[in-house]
Amino acid sequence: MTERLDHDVVIVGGGPTGATLGLLLARGGVDALIIDKEADIYPLPRAAHIDHEIVRIFQDLGLADSLSKTWRSSPRYDFLNAQGDVLLRFEGMDKLGPGGWPASNMIHQPSLESLIRDAIADERNVSLETRWAYQSHLQKDDHVEIEISTPDGLLKRRAAFMVGADGARSPVREAAGIVFDDLNFDEPWLVIDTIVHDASRLPDVNLQICDPERPTTCVLMGEGRHRWEFMIKPGETPEQVLDDDFVASLLRPWHVDGAVTLERKAVYRFNARVAKQWRQQRLILAGDAAHQMPPFAGQGLCSGLRDAANLAWKLAAIRSGASEDLLDSYQPEREPNVRAIIAMAMMMGQTVCLTDSEAARQRDASMLAQRASGKAPDGKVSYPDIESGCILAETPGAGSYFPQPVSEAAGTVRFDDVMGAGAWLISRSEPRAPEDKKAGLRSLTLDDPAIRPFHDILDKWLASHAVEAVLVRPDHYVFGSGQPASLREQWRCVVT
Secondary structure (H helix, E strand, O other): OOOOHHHHHHEEOHHHHHHHHHHHHHHOOOEEEEEOOOOOOOOOOOOOOEEEHHHHHHOOOOHHHHHHOOOOOOEEEEEEOOOOOOOEEEEEEOEEOOOOOOOOEEEOOHHHHHHHHHHHHHOOOOEEOOOOOOEEEOOOOOEEEEEEOOOEEEEEEEEEEEEEEEOOHHHHHHHOOEEEEEEEEEEEEEEEEEOOOOOHOOOEEEEEEEEEOOOOOEEEOOOOOEEEEEEEOOOHHHHOOOOOHHHHHHHHHHOOEOOOOOOOOOOEEEEEEOOOOEEEOOEEEEEOEEEEOOOOHOHHHHHHHHHHHHHHHHHHHHOOOOOHHHHHHHHHHHHHHHHHHHHHHHHHHHHHOOOOOOHHHHHHHHHHHHHHOOOOOOOOOOOOOOOOOOOOOOOOOOOOOOOOOOEEEEEEEEHHHHOOEEEEEEEEEOOOOOOOOOOOOOOEEEEOOHOOOOHHHHHHHHHHHHEEEEEEOOOOEEEEEHHHHHHHHHHHHHHO
């Protein structure tokens, strides 16, 4: 990236995806400017859930412990029919996932965003400008010029790259002429957020009520809140369902009068769409600007933050001299994961959203029969690993998510906190190599005292893949495995 520019990266959109990307870039030595058209964080709840992988990203930023004080966990996620029978169940949601944190965490989005913005304020390499609105951009050979509307008038900023993390309606995407692949899911729902006064009167697990009379979602939220979502029936208008008496009638069967007070009510259309192009020269899309999904899998915010983690280390590598072609791997790595999540969310949504009573009866009979025979598609949620992109695809484990071991021997110690940021080379017995700062690579062997508490787990990973070493990318995905010297050299070819 050329030094004569105003910034290395300009990020349009200061929501969770854009703000997290900016903070990750700053920690990687990249100068980033985040602009957001709003004056402050939206003060009411929106996204409700982050998983263990996302908490691990916040661990990288030193925010996970603070965040953990605000979330709530549900032990399971149940899909019930109108009679209360279990059609589908996902258990163990409060147990540690491969990322080293609870698998499922119900959050309060404004609290999460406040943590990120406080960290940005303390970081030298990133700045956040509010009430700055994207107007247009012009791509040049070696940079992009962005025109921005500010309270003091129009100004221009030049950057090597621009990231559009500006939401589902993304002016950046629209200006670039990038269109969506519409996956044909479009349902209107009423979302009701409440503040909890008596949690003992509320469900303590997350629920989907597959009732053809009124499909309903009921889930925990962070910081003493609870959410209901009600499908809007044909013929009902937003004005009708937002009426306080109508809202009260929907909550009445839950017997929560006095246990909660209304905080927010809003009508949303749940969509499933993926942008056909995530990168256009020096313009990159991330988060809802690149993909939108129904909320039933709780992965909308998670997917945007995975985008941020994927982009951050690549843009940092380019800032340090790597080829810009490294960004060619962004969409091939992320899109299959997003599409699989959307497919899961649509499957869940199609299970919930049946409003034909006969079709619902047939669904119930089929799913209950599956459960009775032990063939129900229950279990833990998982999504595909990286199959192509910046990985050594021919090596065992390449593209898989590398788990974070947690040691309880002397208090809770997580592996990432010992290893630090950047890429890691973990091998069985190669003599310890010095830290390769140019390649951002730390090398350790299994007998190194620093990682002794995790020896057995790491040894098991290497043995299960029959390899001597593994190289883990900064976003915690496996670059490749094999002989340590070869891995080190191939990693240097990518990032230098």
